[in-house]
Every structure is written in C-alpha cells, then in structure tokens.
Amino acid sequence: MCRITGFWDLNYDHSYSLEERLLAMRDSLQHGGPDSAGKYIDTQNALALGHRRLSILDLTAAGHQPMFWKEWVIVFNGEVYNFMEIRQSLEKKGFSFETKTDTEVILKAFKAWGKEMVTRFRGFFAFAIFNTTTQKLTLCRDRVGVKPLFWYWKDGLFMFASELKAFHEHPKFDKTISIEAVSLYLQQGYIQYPYCIFEYAHKLPAGAYLELTPKQSPQIEKYWDVQAVYANTKISTKTEAELEEELEAILTDSFELRMVADVPVGAFLSGGIDSSLVTALLQKKEGRQLKTFTIGFHDKEYNEAQHAKAVAQHLGTDHHEFYCTEQDFEQVIPLLPDMYDEPFGDSSGIPTYLVSKMAREQVTVSLSADGGDEIFGGYTKYEITQNFYPKIKKIPSFMRSMLGKMSAGIDPLWLERNSSKIPILKNYKNISNKYPKLVNALGAKDQLDFFNISSTYIAQKDLLRLLPTYRKRYETRQIIEQDRLISYLGMVDIDTYLEGDIMTKVDRATMAVALEGRDPFLDHKIIEFAMQLPDSLKIRGVDTKYLLRKILYKYVPKNLIERPKQGFSIPVQKWLMNHLKEQLLVLKNDQDFLDSFHLEQKEINQIIDNFIHQQAYINPHFIWFLYTLHQWYYRWIKK
Numbered sequence: 001m002c003r004i005t006g007f008w009d010l011n012y013d014h015s016y017s018l019e020e021r022l023l024a025m026r027d028s029l030q031h032g033g034p035d036s037a038g039k040y041i042d043t044q045n046a047l048a049l050g051h052r053r054l055s056i057l058d059l060t061a062a063g064h065q066p067m068f069w070k071e072w073v074i075v076f077n078g079e080v081y082n083f084m085e086i087r088q089s090l091e092k093k094g095f096s097f098e099t100k101t102d103t104e105v106i107l108k109a110f111k112a113w114g115k116e117m118v119t120r121f122r123g124f125f126a127f128a129i130f131n132t133t134t135q136k137l138t139l140c141r142d143r144v145g146v147k148p149l150f151w152y153w154k155d156g157l158f159m160f161a162s163e164l165k166a167f168h169e170h171p172k173f174d175k176t177i178s179i180e181a182v183s184l185y186l187q188q189g190y191i192q193y194p195y196c197i198f199e200y201a202h203k204l205p206a207g208a209y210l211e212l213t214p215k216q217s218p219q220i221e222k223y224w225d226v227q228a229v230y231a232n233t234k235i236s237t238k239t240e241a242e243l244e245e246e247l248e249a250i251l252t253d254s255f256e257l258r259m260v261a262d263v264p265v266g267a268f269l270s271g272g273i274d275s276s277l278v279t280a281l282l283q284k285k286e287g288r289q290l291k292t293f294t295i296g297f298h299d300k301e302y303n304e305a306q307h308a309k310a311v312a313q314h315l316g317t318d319h320h321e322f323y324c325t326e327q328d329f330e331q332v333i334p335l336l337p338d339m340y341d342e343p344f345g346d347s348s349g350i351p352t353y354l355v356s357k358m359a360r361e362q363v364t365v366s367l368s369a370d371g372g373d374e375i376f377g378g379y380t381k382y383e384i385t386q387n388f389y390p391k392i393k394k395i396p397s398f399m400r401s402m403l404g405k406m407s408a409g410i411d412p413l414w415l416e417r418n419s420s421k422i423p424i425l426k427n428y429k430n431i432s433n434k435y436p437k438l439v440n441a442l443g444a445k446d447q448l449d450f451f452n453i454s455s456t457y458i459a460q461k462d463l464l465r466l467l468p469t470y471r472k473r474y475e476t477r478q479i480i481e482q483d484r485l486i487s488y489l490g491m492v493d494i495d496t497y498l499e500g501d502i503m504t505k506v507d508r509a510t511m512a513v514a515l516e517g518r519d520p521f522l523d524h525k526i527i528e529f530a531m532q533l534p535d536s537l538k539i540r541g542v543d544t545k546y547l548l549r550k551i552l553y554k555y556v557p558k559n560l561i562e563r564p565k566q567g568f569s570i571p572v573q574k575w576l577m578n579h580l581k582e583q584l585l586v587l588k589n590d591q592d593f594l595d596s597f598h599l600e601q602k603e604i605n606q607i608i609d610n611f612i613h614q615q616a617y618i619n620p621h622f623i624w625f626l627y628t629l630h631q632w633y634y635r636w637i638k639k
Contacts, residue, residue, distance in 0.1 A: 002065070003029035003052040003511070004075040005166040006128055008137060010214060011156035012046030016171050019048070024169035026050030029162060032511035040066040040073050045135065045214075049128060051075040054364070054514055062099040069107045071133040076103045077162055078125030078147045079518070081257040086120055115140075115209055118223055122257060122523055126204075128160060137212045143224040143524045144371075145193060145206030145499035148507055153218055154200040163508075165341040167201065168636065174200050175637060182597050183471040186463060187456040189345025189625045192473075192500030197342045206499055224524065227478055230491045233531040235483060240537065240547075247529060248551050252281050254523035255367075261516075263364035266291035268355060269317070271307030273545050273552055273561060274372030278520055280555035282367075283315045291363055295355040296323040310560050322358040324351065330579065336628060337635035339512045344632075345625035346501050347572045352509040360515040370502045371521035374493040375530045376545040377486040377538030381454045384438065386485055386539065389450045392442060400442050412436055412617045433619060447480060451489055455497065457622045466603045486538040487531050494527070573620035577612065580627060584608050587630045596637060597629065 005025045012018075018041050026037060033052025040049040051065040066075050080086070083102035086109055091097070095108045102123075109117035110129055115138070124146035129138045139160055141149045150167070152159040157172050167173045176199040181191045193203035204210055207224035236243060255278055259265055267282065269275045269292040283290050292312050296305025305321055312319035332350045340349060359366045373379050392400065412435045440459045444450035452473050453459070464470055474496050480488045503519075510517035530538075533547065540546040552561065576584065587593065588608045594601050604626070611618040 002054055002075075002077045003032035003162040004050065004077045004126065004128060005029060005159075005161035006047070006049040006075065007157065007159040007170060008048075008212065009046040009157050009172070018043060018046060021170055022048040022050050025159075025161065025166040026052060028165045028169055031514065032162065034514050036061075036064060038065050038075075040068075040075075040130075042130075042132070047130065047137070049073065049075045049130065054511075054516060063101045063103065065103060067101075067103050067107060069104070070111075071131055072107050072110065072129060073132065074103060074107050074127055074129045076106060076125065076127040078123060078127070078142065079260070079516075080106065080121045080123040080125060081260050082120075082122045086117075089120075110138075115221075115223065118209075122254075122525070124519070124522070126162065135214055139204060139210040139212075141204045141206055141208055143207040144226075144494065144503070144522045144527070145203075146503050146507070146519055146522055148504065149204040150196060150201055151204055151210060151218065152198075152201045158212055158218065163341055164196070164198070164201065164636075165338075167198075174198070176200065177596060177637075179467070179469045179598055180471040183463065183467055183469050184473060185343050185345065185629065186467065186622070186625060187458055187473060188497075188501070189457065189621065190497075190500040190504060191342060192496045195471075206495075226491050226494045226527065227476060229528055229531050230484075230487060231478055233487075233528070235534050236532040243533065243537065244547055244550055247547060248281075250523075250525055250529055251277070251520075251551070254526055255281050255520040256285075257523070258367055258518045258520040261365050264291070264362065265365040265367070266293055266359055266363035267317075267367040268292070268359070268369070269294050269308045269312060269319070270369075271304055271309075271311045271560070272369070273378070273548055274369030274521065275308075276311045276556055276561060277372075277548055277552045278367055278369050279311070279317060280315055280552060283317060284555065290317045291359075292317040292319045293355055293359040293366065294319070294321050295351050295358070296321055297351075298323060298325065307560070311556055314556060314560060320358065320362070322354065324354055328354060329575070333580075335512075337632045339508050340504070340628075340632075341636060342504075342632075343625075343629045344504060344508075345621065345628050346505050347621070347624055349505045349509055352505055353512060356510045356515050356517070357513045360513045363515070365516045365518060366510070367518050367520055368506055369521060370506060370519050371494075371498060371526075372545065372548065374490045374498050375521060375527055376533075376548050377490065377535070378545045379489075379493070380434065381451065382486055382489050383539060383544065384434070384454060385447065385451045385489060386535070388438070389441075389444070389447050392444070392450070403442060410435075433621070436617065436619065447485070448474070448476070448492070451492065455493075457619050457625070466600050466607075468598055483534045483536070486535045487533070490530075572624050576620055576623050576627065581612060583630070584612065584623070584627060587626060590630065592638065593630055593633050596633060 022039055029052050033054050036053045038051045049066050066073050080102040083105040087105045090108050090112055093112055097104055118140060124142045126141050126147040126149040148162055150161050150164055152167055154174055159167055159170060161167060178197060178199045181195045181197045184191050184195055191197060193205050196202050207222055209221045211219050267279055267290055269279050279292055294305050294308040329350055332353055437454045441450045441453040444453055460470055474492050506517045537547045543549060588605045607618055610616040611623050
C-alpha cells in the first residue's frame with residue numbers, strides 16, 4: 001500500500017522546476033507512505049513520477065519505487081494477492097526476478113501479456129507504467145475501484161494522483177468547480193466516478209485503463225464492468241446446498257488471500273454478519289488468533305461494541321475496544337477536509353478514522369467487511385424497493401400524486417417515535433430518514449428511478465431550487481431480469497455508493513494513519529459468483545444476506561448476530577444543533593462560498609433556519625453535507 005502521483009507537461013515552458021513540483025506533489029501524500037519516497041524525472045519529455053511507500057511486502061530496499069526494468073518504469077499502489085502464482089507462470093516463460101514484490105511481477109506481466117495481464121490479478125491496485133521507448137503512459141485501476149486514482153487534463157498538462165491534494169502543488173492546476181459534481185454531492189454526500197469536484201479533474205473508472213502519448217490525448221478503456229457481469233450472468237441451476245458449499249469455499253479463499261503480508265494483519269469487527277463472517281472463516285485456521293478491533297460509543301443508541309465483543313469471545317480472537325467520547329469526535333472534525341480532500345459527507349468517516357488509528361498501534365494491515373451488503377442484499381432500501389415499488393406501480397398516477405401530498409404532511413420525527421407501534425414500520429430503523437425518501441419515490445417512473453430516489457437525501461425539485469444543475473446519480477440500459485432485482489440493485493450500488501462513498505471512506509481514513517485497509521468481500525470472483533444467485537438466496541422473508549447467514553451460523557450462534565441493522569452511525573443531528581450551530585449560521589451568510597457553488601442563498605437560509613429551529617423536518621445528513629462542503633471550501637479553495 002502506497003501513494004502515487006505524477007505529471008506529464010506536453011507544453012512545458014520551463015516556468016517551474018520539474019523536480020520541485022514533483023517532490024511537493026509526492027510529499028503531500030506522505031501520510032499514506034511514510035516508509036520511503038522515490039522519484040523518476042524525464043527532463044527531455046517533462047514527465048515525472050513520484051512514490052511514497054508503506055512497506056507491506058518485501059520490506060527491504062528491493063521494494064523501493066519507482067521500479068525500473070529495461071524500458072519500463074512503474075509506480076504502484078495496492079496489492080496483487082496472487083502475485084506468486086503469476087510469478088510462477090512468468091518464470092515458466094523465462095522471466096527471472098530480483099525482488100519478492102508484486103510490483104516487479106506487474107512490470108514483467110505487462111511485458112509478457114500487455115494490458116490483458118490485469119485479468120489475471122486478484123487484488124486492489126492503481127498504477128502508472130511508462131515505456132521510455134514507445135513514449136506511452138498507461139494508468140490502471142482495479143475492478144471495483146478500491147484504490148483511488150484521479151487524473152487531470154487541460155492545455156497539454158496531464159496529472160495523476162492517489163489523492164487530489166497532490167494536484168494543488170502544481171502551478172498550472174485549474175480549480176474550476178464542476179457544478180455537476182456539486183449536484184451529485186448534495187444528493188448523496190459523495191461524488192462517484194468519473195466525476196470530480198474540479199471541472200478538469202476526473203476519477204479513472206473502476207476496472208479501466210487510461211493511455212496517453214505525446215500525439216494522443218487520454219484514452220480510456222474498460223477491462224471489467226459490473227454491468228457486463230450482470231448482463232452476462234444467468235441464475236444458477238445448482239441446489240441451495242451446492243451454492244452454499246461453493247460460496248463458503250470462494251469466501252475462504254478470498255479471505256485467506258488478504259492475509260498475505262510481511263507485517264501484522266488484523267480485522268475490524270462490528271459484530272454484524274459480514275465482519276463476523278470474515279473473522280470466523282479466518283479464525284478457523286488452526287493456530288491462528290486474529291487481532292480484532294471494535295469502536296464503541298457510550299451512547300447506547302449508537303453502540304454495537306458489546307455485540308462485537310461477544311462474537312470475538314466466542315471465536316477466540318485477540319480483541320481490542322476503543323470507546324469514543326464526544327471530545328474524540330470534536331478533535332477529528334477539523335481533520336476531515338484534509339483527510340477527505342474532495343467534499344465528502346459520510347459522517348461515519350469519523351469513527352472509521354478512530355478505529356483505524358487504534359488498529360494501527362498494533363497492525364499495519366486490517367481487513368474490513370465492506371461490500372457484503374451490496375453483493376448479497378443487505379440494505380433496507382433493497383427490501384423497500386422489492387416490496388413497495390410493485391405495490392406503488394399499481395396505483396394510478398393521480399392517486400399517487402394525491403397520496404404523496406397527504407404523506408408529506410406527516411412529521412417524520414413523529415413516525416420515528418411511534419414506529420414500534422405501526423406494524424409495517426416496526427422492523428425498520430431510522431424511519432425519519434427513510435420516510436421522506438419513500439414519499440418522494442411515490443412519483444418514480446420505474447424501479448431504478450424509485451431506487452435512485454430512495455438513495456438520495458434531497459428531492460430533484462428541491463435541489464433545483466438550490467442549484468441550477470441536476471445530475472441523475474445513475475443511468476443504465478440494463479434490464480431488470482426475473483428474480484434478479486437484488487443483484488441489479490447491488491450492481492447499481494457497486495458502481496456508485498460502494499466506490500464513491502464506502503471505498504473512499506475506508507481508503508482515506510486508513511491511509512491517514514498509514515494503515516492498509518483490505519476488503520476481502522470485493523474479490524471479483526465473489527461478485528461474479530453472487531450475480532448468479534436468485535433473489536431468494538439474498539433476501540428471504542425478513543432475512544437479508546440469507547446465504548451468508550447460513551454459512552455464518554455454522555461458526556457463530558444465531559442469537560449473537562440477530563438484531564436490527566444499525567450501521568456505523570454517529571449523532572450528527574445533536575452535533576449540528578449544538579457545538580456546530582454557529583458554523584452553520586456563518587455558512588448561510590457566506591456569499592463567497594454560496595457563489596462558488598452556485599447555491600441560492602434564500603433557499604439555503606430557509607433550509608438551515610428550518611433545521612435549527614425545528615420548523616420543518618430537514619434531513620440532518622443533508623445539513624452535514626452542507627457543513628462539510630463549507631469546511632472543504634475553506635481548506636482547498638479560499639485558504
């Protein structure tokens with residue numbers, strides 16, 4: 001795990017020092033690669049590559065980057081877990097190796113198989129390879145987008161980096177804001193690829209290559225696409241028992257691959273289905289005692305630490321807990337704009353950072369369980385889309401409109417307080433958040449539209465009063481196949497929420513403390529297998545992630561797991577109403593900030609006043625989005 005950056009100035013005019021700019025860009029990423037630093041500068045072509053290293057494999061100087069071999073030079077971030085298997089194939093072709101690194105394997109695999117090499121890789125990665133003979137620069141990002149890779153192109157200047165902060169160190173960086181990206185951010189609190197907060201910067205799509213030569217502008221080619229996986233997969237004809245056995249084998253293989261390291265490895269454990277399953281399948285190996293880490297809250301409404309502790313005791317892990325105080329949170333909030341150098345509104349990034357900081361005291365690598373919800377049907381919104389939309393579709397449009405107006409008059413906070421008394425709502429948490437989305441979704445045109453609306457925090461009509469541009473969060477031509485709705489919705493989330501929010505959250509939080517976070521559920525073999533499962537093996541009755549539960553309950557008693565899904569949440573509304581209140585009042589009158597993002601002041605004022613004075617229900621997460629956008633603006637635009 002490392003951090004990479006570089007640039008190629010095809011119109012270099014000698015107005016700045018190539019080396020000074022590269023070193024500034026590279027060392028802005030030092031937090032993610034504290035062990036060593038390297039550089040490559042081609043003065044004739046005005047091309048420069050930089051690398052910051054966090055040593056995980058081959059801890060010797062042999063793993064130093066940039067790595068050179070013949071006409072090739074590479075900077076690489078990530079891990080190719082099956083690199084020894086690939087190395088053996090290359091050795092049979094006559095290649096020899098000088099290091100024990102996966103970086104050298106990538107270089108020689110590129111020589112042997114060209115871009116097709118990446119189809120052999122199992123892992124997460126972002127890399128740049130330059131061929132000094134052909135003058136071609138090639139960038140690549142892993143299939144799911146676990147590792148970040150930004151790129152920039154304007155007036156002949158090409159830049160790339162693991163994090164946007166590196167671009168700010170280049171004198172030619174244009175910080176024009178992308179209003180489409182702002183639209184996406186205000187809807188969901190993150191910006192998914194290929195969009196970026198800056199007009200001339202982009203995120204390389206997951207599962208894609210980018211190529212650049214002096215004679216050709218950046219060209220992007222996909223080598224793996226979750227939409228194609230969905231389209232090309234059919235429901236399996238195997239029995240439930242056969243699929244369960246096969247899935248456990250694939251999970252075990254994927255999880256064990258993520259244990260490959262020359263440094264200590266641990267795991268985050270929340271006590272939920274996914275993290276408990278990762279821990280259980282790894283802990284079953286004889287002689288292994290996995291280190292597990294849990295964060296707790298003194299507020300019982302948000303605390304899951306006792307559940308994780310019970311699972312850890314049952315499995316026999318070396319378990320560690322850290323209970324956060326409000327002071328811990330307050331200390332992290334000012335760090336967020338630096339940590340998340342693109343506007344990012346998922347407040348669970350705070351506890352993710354705190355648990356990563358705790359884990360880093362004992363391990364250099366920690367496994368998380370992200371991806372299980374998207375791949376196996378774990379989100380409430382999947383159930384809601386599956387259960388409610390078919391009923392809504394049968395209602396004539398004029399009645400839906402009338403029902404929407406009537407429903408909008410019900411106070412979501414009242415519903416939250418009384419949900420346990422209402423049969424249809426008693427199994428759901430966070431009703432005050434979900435209910436307004438459901439009301440807005442009554443006007444959905446189709447099932448994807450319903451799902452998109454249920455995944456956003458502000459309705460289109462309300463957003464257009466704030467901002468002159470609306471960008472739909474997701475569009476696809478894929479047809480929802482019979483008994484594959486849950487896989488379809490998972491496909492949408494893998495392409496948006498997983499990459500844009502979850503992976504961003506974990507990557508920045510872990511790398512801020514030089515911890516390598518690994519996601520064993522995000523092996524492409526698991527995703528491809530899960531796409532063949534019918535809906536009934538993902539959600540059955542009230543049980544989400546049905547097939548995962550069956551495997552887990554072989555190792556962990558059901559009573560330790562069964563409870564309402566809680567999520568990694570924090571008391572956002574309480575903070576915003578108390579010690580962050582004054583900053584909200586500053587925000588609503590900050591004309592420079594509002595103008596920079598084309599936000600309508602009158603609407604912003606009304607929203608914030610309604611929230612502070614509780615005159616109307618305003619989703620606190622949307623207010624948090626505004627707050628974090630304001631803080632980001634003062635860190636990166638108006639310094």
